[in-house]
Amino acid sequence: MARSWTRLHEHLGHPPGSLTYDMVTAAVADKLSESDDLDWKEKLPGFTPKPGIWNEFAKDVAAMANTRGGLLVFGVSDRIELVGVDLASADKKQMFSAVRKGIQLYISGVDLIELPAPGGGGPDILVVDIPPSEMAPHFQYGWEQKGKDRVTFNAPYRINDDTFYMTEHQIARAYQDRFARxxxxxxxxxxxxxxxxxxxxxxxxxxxxxxxxxxxxxxxxxxxxxxxxxxxxxxxxxxxxxxxxxxxxxxxxxxxxxxxxxxxxxxxxxxxxxxxxxxxxxxxxxxxxxxxxxxxxxxxxxxxxxxxxxxxxxxxxxxxxxxxxxxxxxxxxxxxxxxxxxxxxxxxxxxxxxxxxxxxxxxxxxxxxxxxxxxxxxxxxxxxxxxxxxxxxxxxxxxxxxxxxxxxxxxxxxxxxxxxxxx
Structure with a gap:
């Protein structure tokens, strides 16, 4: 279930409640910058038919869950312009599968929110709402091919609008924080x-x-x-x-x-x-x-x-x-x-x-x-x-x-x- 308080609520001064199409368009009009809990995405995530391959969508989900949660908003360009996506082509089943199969531990509470344009005459938006996880660190795993196949297993996290990977001491600290919580x-x-x-x-x-x-x-x-x-x-x-x-x-x-x-x-x-x-x-x-x-x-x-x-x-x-x-x-x-x-x-x-x-x-x-x-x-x-x-x-x-x-x-x-x- 979607969270009732997000970066958009905070920026727009809205009370807790459901995320709406108008809230996204207002944030875009304000040119709200990306942050560790907000990522504008122009295109829907792509998925290879080959199981187990490294997936950027799973990485983005794990990074936000390891930080403090956040929103992936599909249909907004890097220049923070509303371009929209085709909601009919959004493979929500595959998106949930990437979260389930490509991340350990499983991140519960991830929600996909379809925001069609009012009246059907404008660009549609898809929002992925990722809650902060009390079970961090979460590792994204799979394999990728760069010269030769290699297995990857990393714990991503965000600083501002960039994604990094935890070092050994950061992972140790994340486990300590989990047990302390x-x-x-x-x-x-x-x-x-x-x-x-x-x-x-x-x-x-x-x-x-x-x-x-x-x-x-x-x-x-x-x-x-x-x-x-x-x-x-x-x-x-x-x-x-x-x-x-x-x-x-x-x-x-x-x-x-x-x-x-x-x-x-x-x-x-x-x-x-x-x-x-x-x-x-x-x-x-x-x-x-x-x-x-x-x-x-x-x-x-x-x-x-x-x-x-x-x-x-x-x-x-x-x-x-x-x-x-x-x-x-x-x-x-x-x-x-x-x-x-x-x-x-x-x-x-x-x-x-x-x-x-x-x-x-x-x-x-x-x-x-x-x-x-x-x-x-x-x-x-x-x-x-x-x-x-x-x-x-x-x-x-x-x-x-x-x-x-x-x-x-x-x-x-x-x-x-x-x-x-x-x-």
């Missing part, structure tokens, strides 16, 4: 999980249990993308609640995340946050109503915390509503997808869920509702703590993928009780 991402996810857990547990007694779900994008939102305003964050939350109801095949009254949260989203530290217990008119959590905290971070992450406790367990046990766990997980996954589509549609989302309690001395007892009556689930384990459950939501998720992702998260928690509701 992965470690930093893991640390940030754990930090957000710990912070959210601390906030909700500090507001409730020891016999309460909270489902805490945090997410983060696998590819960061570009720094220059404007932060969402309150109305945008509220619209994302409302849409996610409606979508989650549809995905579950339920009714609006079954939703746990309330649309009222969207009406009272408040600014936080690089985020919008809504809760029904962190305000001056906070209610008493012991009344049995659920505590809820929702955060939509500017970097595309979300935090969802819901009190799943009931007062039904005997003695010092903690009773947990398993149906509520499944419902909240579904709504959180859909919210993660909706927020991702608004901030950075072409990236995957990492999701982690944990069941947090204020005391490890109490056992957690799973409850389910049978015809409206809560009953402990028979034959289950009653652990004192649960391991976190994690998964990844791929881009372009449809309803079935959203359901399966939510099931994977909730099953990871419920299986630790010995429960499998899908058997």
């Amino acid at each position: 992965r470690a930093a991402a893991d640390a940030l996810l754990k930090e957000r999980l710990a912070q959210a857990t601390e906030v909700v547990l500090s507001e409730s007694p020891d016999f309460h249990a909270w489902l805490v779900i945090v997410t983060q994008l696998t590819r960061p939102v570009p720094r220059l993308v404007p932060a969402p305003i309150q109305a945008e964050a509220a619209a994302v939350l409302r849409q996610a609640i409606r979508t989650a109801v549809r995905v579950r095949g339920a009714t609006d009254r079954s939703a746990i995340l309330s649309g009222r949260l969207a009406d009272d989203l408040r600014v936080g530290l690089r985020r919008w946050a809504g809760s029904n217990f962190l305000t001056s008119d906070r209610r008493n959590l012991s009344t049995g109503k659920r505590g809820i905290l929702v955060e939509l971070h500017h970097d595309g992450a979300i935090v969802v915390c819901v009190d799943l406790s009931t007062r039904l367990a005997a003695g010092d046990d903690i009773a947990v509503d398993t149906g509520g766990l499944s419902t909240v997980t579904q709504e959180a996954v859909v919210l993660a997808d909706a927020h991702r589509l608004h901030r950075a549609p072409g990236t995957a989302v990492e999701i982690t869920a944990a069941l947090a309690t204020g005391s490890t001395d109490r056992r957690i007892v799973p409850f389910a509702y049978d015809f409206g009556n809560p009953e402990p689930v028979e034959g289950t384990r009653h652990p004192r703590s649960l391991l976190a459950s994690s998964t990844e939501l791929a881009p372009n998720a449809d309803d079935e993928i959203l359901r399966e992702c939510a099931h994977e998260i909730s099953d990871g928690l419920l299986h630790q009780f010995g429960i499998d509701f899908r058997q």
